[in-house]
Amino acid sequence: xxxxxxxxxxxxxxxxxxxxxxxxxxxxxxxxxxxxxxxxxxxxxxxxxxxxxxxxxxxxxxxxxxxxxxxxxxxxxxxxxxxxxxxxxxxxxxxxxxxxxxxxxxxxxxxxxxxxxxxxxxxxxxxxxxxxxxxxxxxxxxxxxxxxxxxxxxxxxxx
Amino acid sequence: xxxxxxxxxxxxxxxxxxxxxxxxxxxxxxxxxxxxxxxxxxxxxxxxxxxxxxxxxxxxxxxxxxxxxxxxxxxxxxxxxxxxxxxxxxxxxxxxxxxxxxxxxxxxxxxxxxxxxxxxxxxxxxxxxxxxxxxxxxxxxxxxxxxxxxxxxxxxxxxxxxxxxxxxxxxxxxxxxxxxxxxxxxxxxxxxxxxxxxxxxxxxxxxxxxxxxxxxxxxxxxxxxxxxxxxxxxxxxxxxxxxxxxxxxxxxxxxxxxxxxxxxxxxxxxxxxxxxxxxxxxxxxxxxxxxxxxxxxxxxxxxxxxxxxxxxxxxxxxxxxxxxxxxxxxxxxxxxxxxxxxxxxxxxxxxxxxxxxxxxxxxxxxxxxxxxxxxxxxxxxxxxxxxxxxxxxxxxxxxxxxxxxxxxxxxxxxxxxxxxxxxxxxxxxxxxxxxxxxxxxxxxxxxxxxxxxxxxxxxxxxxxxxxxxxxxxxxxxxxxxxxxxxxxxxxxxxxxxxxxxxxxxxxxxxxxxxxxxxxxxxxxxxxxxxxxxxxxxxxxxxxxxxxxxxxxxxxxxxxxxxxxxxxxxxxxxxxxxxxxxxxxxxxxxxxxxxxxxxxxxxxxxxxxxxxxxxxxxxxxxxxxxxxxxxxxxxxxxxxxxxxxxxxxxxxxxxxxxxxxxxxxxxxxxxxxxxxxxxxxxxxxxxxxxxxxxxxxxxxxxxxxxxxxxxxxxxxxxxxxxxxxxxxxxxxxxxxxxxxxxxxxxxxxxxxxxxxxxxxxxxxxxxxxxxxxxxxxxx
Numbered sequence: 029x030x031x032x033x034x035x036x037x038x039x040x041x042x043x044x045x046x047x048x049x050x051x052x053x054x055x056x057x058x059x060x061x062x063x064x065x066x067x068x069x070x071x072x073x074x075x076x077x078x079x080x081x082x083x084x085x086x087x088x089x090x091x092x093x094x095x096x097x098x099x100x101x102x103x104x105x106x107x108x109x110x111x112x113x114x115x116x117x118x119x120x121x122x123x124x125x126x127x128x129x130x131x132x133x134x135x136x137x138x139x140x141x142x143x144x145x146x147x148x149x150x151x152x153x154x155x156x157x158x159x160x161x162x163x164x165x166x167x168x169x170x171x172x173x174x175x176x177x178x179x180x181x182x183x184x185x186x187x
Numbered sequence: 188x189x190x191x192x193x194x195x196x197x198x199x200x201x202x203x204x205x206x207x208x209x210x211x212x213x214x215x216x217x218x219x220x221x222x223x224x225x226x227x228x229x230x231x232x233x234x235x236x237x238x239x240x241x242x243x244x245x246x247x248x249x250x251x252x253x254x255x256x257x258x259x260x261x262x263x264x265x266x267x268x269x270x271x272x273x274x275x276x277x278x279x280x281x282x283x284x285x286x287x288x289x290x291x292x293x294x295x296x297x298x299x300x301x302x303x304x305x306x307x308x309x310x311x312x313x314x315x316x317x318x319x320x321x322x323x324x325x326x327x328x329x330x331x332x333x334x335x336x337x338x339x340x341x342x343x344x345x346x347x348x349x350x351x352x353x354x355x356x357x358x359x360x361x362x363x364x365x366x367x368x369x370x371x372x373x374x375x376x377x378x379x380x381x382x383x384x385x386x387x388x389x390x391x392x393x394x395x396x397x398x399x400x401x402x403x404x405x406x407x408x409x410x411x412x413x414x415x416x417x418x419x420x421x422x423x424x425x426x427x428x429x430x431x432x433x434x435x436x437x438x439x440x441x442x443x444x445x446x447x448x449x450x451x452x453x454x455x456x457x458x459x460x461x462x463x464x465x466x467x468x469x470x471x472x473x474x475x476x477x478x479x480x481x482x483x484x485x486x487x488x489x490x491x492x493x494x495x496x497x498x499x500x501x502x503x504x505x506x507x508x509x510x511x512x513x514x515x516x517x518x519x520x521x522x523x524x525x526x527x528x529x530x531x532x533x534x535x536x537x538x539x540x541x542x543x544x545x546x547x548x549x550x551x552x553x554x555x556x557x558x559x560x561x562x563x564x565x566x567x568x569x570x571x572x573x574x575x576x577x578x579x580x581x582x583x584x585x586x587x588x589x590x591x592x593x594x595x596x597x598x599x600x601x602x603x604x605x606x607x608x609x610x611x612x613x614x615x616x617x618x619x620x621x622x623x624x625x626x627x628x629x630x631x632x633x634x635x636x637x638x639x640x641x642x643x644x645x646x647x648x649x650x651x652x653x654x655x656x657x658x659x660x661x662x663x664x665x666x667x668x669x670x671x672x673x674x675x676x677x678x679x680x681x682x683x684x685x686x687x688x689x690x691x692x693x694x695x696x697x698x699x700x701x702x703x704x705x706x707x708x709x710x711x712x713x714x715x716x717x718x719x720x721x722x723x724x725x726x727x728x729x730x731x732x733x734x735x736x737x738x739x740x741x742x743x744x745x746x747x748x749x750x751x752x753x754x755x756x757x758x759x760x761x762x763x764x765x766x767x768x769x770x771x772x773x774x775x776x777x778x779x780x781x782x783x784x785x786x787x788x789x790x791x792x793x794x795x796x797x798x799x800x801x802x803x804x805x806x807x808x809x810x811x812x813x814x815x816x817x818x819x820x821x822x823x824x825x826x827x828x829x830x831x832x833x834x835x836x837x838x839x840x841x842x843x844x845x846x847x848x849x850x851x852x853x854x855x856x857x858x859x860x861x862x863x864x865x866x867x868x869x870x871x872x873x874x875x876x877x878x879x880x881x882x883x884x885x886x887x888x889x890x891x892x893x894x895x896x897x898x899x900x901x902x903x904x905x906x907x908x909x910x911x912x913x914x915x916x917x918x919x920x921x922x923x924x925x926x927x928x929x930x931x932x933x934x935x936x937x938x939x940x941x942x943x944x945x946x947x948x949x950x951x952x953x954x955x956x957x958x959x960x961x962x963x964x965x
Contacts, residue, residue, distance in 0.1 A: 079346035080265035101807050102316055102794070105636065108808070110263065110347075112635030112867065121808075132811075139812050140785060146912065 080110055081117070088120055097128045115145035122158045131162035138162070153182035238442065239449050241430060246454065250429075250462065251478075252360035253368070253589025253798055257572055258352040259596040260640075260793075261314070264326060265347045266336055269902040272303045272328040274599050279307065281353050281598055283489035283555070290339075294321040295490050303328040306339055310491060312351035313800035315593055315793070322348060331902065353598050356569040358585045359475060368589070368798065369481035371461035375493055377538075378480060379460065381504045384536035385529050387421040391456060395422040395447030422447040425463045469503065470510045477510075487515060489555035498547040501533065502526040515554050523552055566651035567628075567644030568596050571771075571791045574657065579804065580795075589798030594791055595638035600631050600868075600901050604641040605648040607897040612646055615874065615889055622882040627874045627893065628655035628770045631901070634781030634869040636808050637789045660767040661858045661875060665725045665834075665886065666851030667746070667764035669780060669822050672722050672730075674745035675737045676818045679943035682737075684719040684821055687924040688729035695731070695759050705731045705763065708852075708885075717921050719825045719937060723833035725850065727763055734762030748813035750775035750786045764851060773862055774871045780823060781847075781864040783911070784814035816911045817940050823847050824908060824938050826863075834887050835861065841895050845905035848894070850886030857881055859889030866904040870894055910938060917944040925949030932958060 077085065084107035091100035101124055107117040118141035125134035138155040145151040156179035163172035262278050264270075279297055287296045290306060297307035305326045312319050323339035336345045359365060371379075383390050389397050397420050404418030419427070426446040431439055450459060468476055469483035477486045483503055484492040495503070505525040506513055515522035527548045534544035572594055576585060584590070608627055616622055624646075631641040644654035653659075675682040690713040695703045705727050712728065721729040734742055739757040746755055755766055768776075771789065779786045787810045795804045826847035830838040834850040848863020859874040859882060872890040876882055882889065910916070918934045920927040924945055927934045931951035937944075 078265065078267060079344070080263075083346045098802075098805060099316060102805060105793075105808050106263070108636060109633070109638075110265065110268075112633070133809060136785070136810050136812055140810060143783060143785075143816055143911070146909075 077114075077116075078111070081107055081114060084110070085116060085120065088117075088124075092120065092123060092127070095127060097124050100124045113144045115141045115148060115151055118144065119151060119155055119158070122155060122162075126158060126162055126165070129165065131165035134162040134165075135159050149182045149186050153179045153186070155179075156182065235445060235449070238446050239453075242426075242446055242449050243453060245429065246462075251366060251368075251466075252364065252587035254360060254365050255358040255585050255588065255590040255592055256354055257356040257358065257569055257592045257594060259355050259594060259598050260638075261312075261349040261352040262599075263347065263349050264324075264333060264336055266333055266344075268333045269331060269904070270328070270333055271331045271902070272299075272305070274902075275305065275326070275328065277602070278350065278353075278599060279305075282351065283485070285490070291323070293494050295494050308339075309348070310351050313591075313796075314349075315796055315800075315802055315805070318800070319349065319351075324348060352593065355564045355594070355596060355598070356572075358573065358590075360586045364478050365472065365475045365482060366465060366478040367481040367485070368465050369461075369479070369492065371457055371464070373493070374461075374464055374480070375495070375500065377497060378464075378492065378495075378500050378504070380538045381497075381500055381529065381533050382421075382464075382507070384533050384538050385504050386424070386507060388536065390421055390460070393420055393422075393451075395420060395449075395451035396444045419443070420447060421463050422450055422459055425459060425466060426450060428466050428468070429462075467507055468510055469506045470514065487554055496550075496553075497539070497543065498526065498530065498550045499553065501529040501547070502552065505529040515552050519552055519554075526552070564649070565596060565598075565601055565642070566649065567654045567656050568594070568601065568639070568642040568791065570644065570651075570654045571639070571642055571657055575790075575792055575806075576795075590803070591796045591798065591800070592792060593794045593796075595640060595793060596642075596791070597631075597640040601641040603900045604629050604631055604643055604870075604897055606900065607893050608643055608646060608648060611893045611896050612874070615884065615892065619883045619888075622884060623876065623880075625874055625882060625889075626655060626877050627872065627890075628659060629870065629872045629893065629897070630656055630770055630774045631868060631870045631897070632774060632778065632789060633867060634778050634864055635787075635867070637778060637787035637810075638793075639789055639791045640868075642791075655873070656770045658769065659873075660769050661873060662766065662853035663764040663768050663773060664851040664853040664858060664860060665727075665764055666773055666849055666860045666862055667761070667766075668722055668725060668730055669826060669849055670746045670749055670751075670776065671734045671737070671742055671762050672718065672825065673749070673780075673814070673818060673822045674742045675718070675733055676821050677745065677815065678737070679818075679940045682718060682733075683939050683943050683945070684717065684825065684937045685919040685921075685924040685939075685945050686718045687715045688718055688721050688726075689732055690714060690716045690721065690726055690729045693728050693731060695735075697759075703759065705760075715924075717919070717924050719828065720921060722822075722825045723828045725829075725834050731759060731762050735759060745814075746776070748786070749779045750813075764853070770871055770873050773860070773873075774869065777862045777864060777869055777871060779813065780819055780826070781869045782810075783816040783823070784812055784819040785810045786813045817914050820908065820911050820914055821938055821940075823906075827906060827908060830863070835863070835891055837887065837891065838863075838895060842899055844898060844903055846898065847906055847908075850891060852885040855881045856883050856885065859884040860886050861890035861894045863894060863898075864906065865898065866907050868898070868901065868903045870897055872897070913941045914938050915941050915944070919945060920949035920951075923947075923949045927951055930954060 084103055088100050088103040088107065091103060101121070104117050104121050104124065107114060118137055122134045122138035122141060125137055138158045142152050142155045145155065156175045160172045160175035160179060163175055276299060284295050284297050284307065287298055289298065291298055291308045294308045294310045297305055299305050306324070308323050309321045311321045325337045325339050326333060327335035336348060337343060338345060357365060389400065397418070400420065401418035423443050426443050427433065430446060431443055465479040468478055469480065470477035470486055472486060477483050480503055481492050484490060484495055487503070488495060488499055502515060502522060505528065508525065513522045513525045530539060530544055530548050533539045534541060539547070572592065576592065608629065612625055612627055616625055627643065627646050629643040630639060632639045642656050644656040645652060692712060693705055697703060707727050708725065713726070716726060716729055739761065742762065743755050743757055751768065751772055753768060753772060755761055775789055778789065787808065790806050792806045794802065794806070796802050826849055829835050830846050830848055835848055838846060844865055846863050846865045848861060851860030852858065857875055857879055860872065862871040872893045874882065874884060874889040874893065916936050917939050918927050918929050918936050919925065920931065921933055921935055925947045926945045927949045928951055932954045
């Protein structure tokens with residue numbers, strides 16, 4: 029019984045570590061891809077990633093940082109085969125397509141991420157921010173503004 | 188003063204003339220000879236140059252037309268994956284893994300104990316994203332999933348491992364040659380030693396032709412009174428295989444010798460040996476010739492060349508002499524004798540010790556029962572893959588460039604689908620004699636990424652003929668109804684799930700003056716019925732009324748958003764599905780529903796690489812939100828109810844899985860359909876007859892039975908109907924469609940878009956005793 033408890037604690041600590049590293053990754057992504065003043069703190073305390081998902085998201089982050097978009101898409105698709113409802117993976121897809129200058133796909137991926145991120149307003153806010161940038165690329169300033177407002181509103185709600 | 192003519196002088200010139208004439212004649216003769224020799228030399232030199240060009244041009248270009256290889260998806264292993272130990276072992280068997288009793292020692296071996304623990308060594312494989320080394324693994328299963336994944340020796344937990352994919356088909360060159368190229372550095376040294384010991388002992392000493400071998404063969408043949416030994420070097424054999432016919436003539440032998448020497452001048456021994464190892468003919472698989480040791484290893488033993496034992500290598504080397512004559516499957520005794528001859532020669536040459544020889548010669552042949560590399564499997568799926576490939580690649584490139592095509596096919600799901608067809612279809616034929624010979628098609632896919640996991644195009648899943656899944660266009664019937672209701676629910680100001688529809692006789696007059704009076708399946712009318720019940724019970728008349736009210740143009744637009752690209756005729760009868768679609772088109776429509784309004788093009792291919800593994804092309808996941816997730820959620824709620832209390836309610840008791848779906852039956856029971864989805868799988872089934880005659884089967888009595896059998900035999904997760912933002916639940920009275928409370932008689936709870944639900948209150952009657960009891964048990 030004691031051992032089970034200790035194992036439980038170790039697992040919880042491990043999960044916390046995973047969550048923190050995800051936070052760092054997303055912050056890094058945000059700081060690379062988006063204007064700093066527009067990005068709020070990205071906390072994912074509710075997210076528990078399986079080791080497989082953790083590994084693939086880390087790999088995809090490396091590819092994104094190296095701007096190896098094709099590789100990043102392949103890794104994220106692999107992640108989404110394991111868990112198609114992983115909002116963090118869909119969100120990274122949105123980042124990749126923004127990097128590939130395919131704003132329509134980026135918007136669709138961000139929307140998909142939001143469809144699974146209802147309990148994660150921080151991620152939702154981040155996705156709206158991505159959509160704002162994508163609408164900017166599409167030269168649709170009104171929609172970009174709306175998306176940005178939505179993102180900021182979510183940020184305010186969190187605080 | 189005149190000079191006297193000397194008689195000598197007159198005699199001498201005449202002799203001299205004769206000599207001169209003789210000399211002239213000889214000179215002319217020699218001149219012709221010299222000219223002839225010179226001319227011959229020139230022609231000879233030109234011919235040699237011609238042969239030289241022939242050799243170098245072939246070697247500089249692509250030596251062979253390589254078939255393209257089509258692979259299934261690789262099986263991903265991770266903790267928590269839904270996978271039974273049985274299914275995992277099935278995958279290993281299809282991959283040609285060998286079950287051993289002890290700890291696996293080589294790649295491609297596995298051990299299993301207590302039915303749920305596995306130890307194995309995976310093979311290395313060049314995936315689209317790079318080379319993956321083989322790994323030693325331990326995998327534990329419990330409750331239909333993986334609960335432990337470790338490195339075999341260190342016991343270090345592994346997060347994610349992928350097995351090499353099953354090769355499911357090849358797209359072959361028109362000359363029907365199949366081969367897998369292997370680099371000399373990857374060829375087991377033992378094979379090289381055995382080959383040289385038997386075929387060309389002085390390979391590293393001669394210049395393409397070996398007079399000593401020829402002399403030795405001559406002596407042997409003369410003393411035997413026939414041909415018992417060949418004097419050809421490996422280089423000569425290679426030249427013969429690549430450039431010449433097998434005609435037995437002096438001219439061919441001369442050409443062979445010249446070309447062999449030219450080959451040796453231009454290229455080093457390593458390249459010649461590597462080319463020989465990849466070229467040599469080693470067997471026949473139906474119409475396809477098996478070339479090269481690498482492919483032959485899979486063909487005869489089901490494993491990589493590096494995994495072969497010495498006696499198995501000896502057998503392959505023995506086949507060089509005559510692959511048909513010594514075919515180990517057709518003539519095992521001959522093959523055994525030949526293998527032992529090779530082992531003896533290896534022993535004589537010092538490649539084997541005497542002890543080894545004695546041990547090896549007593550071993551059985553150990554040939555794999557079935558050629559693991561034999562013919563194409565899953566013809567309907569491969570047909571779809573080819574159709575998609577032809578959009579990007581020429582037929583010739585597909586047949587000759589050795590492309591490696593990584594597809595989405597899941598052999599475990601495909602095998603389950605095939606099993607459902609071969610099990611259930613005969614039962615249907617027996618229970619419905621008027622159905623006679625039924626045909627079927629089926630597709631299974633992942634609704635979240637559009638990847639097609641299984642496809643069946645014929646009642647005989649191995650039949651490579653007409654592909655009904657992609658090519659048969661059949662009337663869809665009620666399968667289309669979710670599209671009609673969705674078009675309505677996209678107007679929340681006008682419709683919600685509790686909107687009362689009129690189910691009473693209806694007469695419609697077409698533009699041509701013809702009258703159409705749609706009927707319900709039960710030939711009855713229910714008066715007023717809530718919208719969701721009309722869909723759940725698949726009522727025709729209220730559906731037509733609803734469609735006409737929404738507008739046919741609006742419906743056509745919604746069907747397009749659902750992914751139907753084919754032109755749908757805007758007639759009233761289209762609201763009942765009186766138009767034709769293919770199975771794949773129906774699957775595309777239901778995919779958009781299952782993915783909550785995100786349309787994702789269906790895919791059969793993930794990636795394509797060159798024969799060397801260099802990435803060529805990806806077919807990435809793309810999606811578009813074409814429909815509001817709120818409206819789709821309402822439809823999916825109703826489709827779930829179809830499986831609980833509607834036309835597919837048998838699922839409630841026959842399948843331990845929450846799903847949503849819709850039956851479809853066309854006029855006169857010609858087509859029986861069912862399309863449905865769980866959280867992670869979508870499957871569509873069609874059953875009918877090729878002559879388009881009545882089968883007597885409804886969607887529920889035909890296709891649904893196949894669908895149920897399939898879903899009961901594949902891993903799938905319960906449907907999750909998570910309510911999207913701006914959707915709330917409200918209790919209503921189904922009799923009036925008015926708002927009511929939980930405790931009222933007949934009250935049902937339905938989802939509504941926020942603010943769109945019924946506002947009018949219905950009278951609250953007390954629940955009956957039966958309702959209370961039912962509520963208690965629910």
